[in-house]
Amino acid sequence: MTNYLLLAAGLLLTWPAAAQTPAKAAKPAQMAAATPTRALLKGTWQSADDNDFLLVITDKQYIERYAGQPDEARSLRVLDRACDAAPGTKSNGSLYLQTTAADNMCYYLVGVTATRLQLSPVGGRGNTLTFKRVTQSASKRLGMP
Numbered sequence: 001m002t003n004y005l006l007l008a009a010g011l012l013l014t015w016p017a018a019a020q021t022p023a024k025a026a027k028p029a030q031m032a033a034a035t036p037t038r039a040l041l042k043g044t045w046q047s048a049d050d051n052d053f054l055l056v057i058t059d060k061q062y063i064e065r066y067a068g069q070p071d072e073a074r075s076l077r078v079l080d081r082a083c084d085a086a087p088g089t090k091s092n093g094s095l096y097l098q099t100t101a102a103d104n105m106c107y108y109l110v111g112v113t114a115t116r117l118q119l120s121p122v123g124g125r126g127n128t129l130t131f132k133r134v135t136q137s138a139s140k141r142l143g144m145p
Helices: 002-041 136-141
Strands: 043-047 053-057 061-066 072-079 096-100 105-112 116-121 129-133
Antiparallel strands (some): 061 072, 105 116
């Protein structure tokens, strides 16, 4: 009986500390959940509205390609806060793409899957840009490296 009382007392004394541990561990798990989304962004995307418009996203570049036109390459940053929000602003889980070149653009990531990408320009016309992923064989047909 004494052993059970000691065990119960020990559990009660350690319970508050153990209860806090999962909350601290949840933060890295939330960050890890964003990583697959960021990885899905990378690739070549074709506009669902205009077959001549391609978008290539790499780790650090956002490249727009339109048939017969020179590429328009911009630097890319994927943010977990609105583009105009101060660094350190708490995120609600949304992602934004900030591109910089002659003009700065900000896109809200509406959604991304293995086959579909949806972006909404922030402060723009309010339309959602929808893309489908281009496979490697389709890229070659379109004359891309």
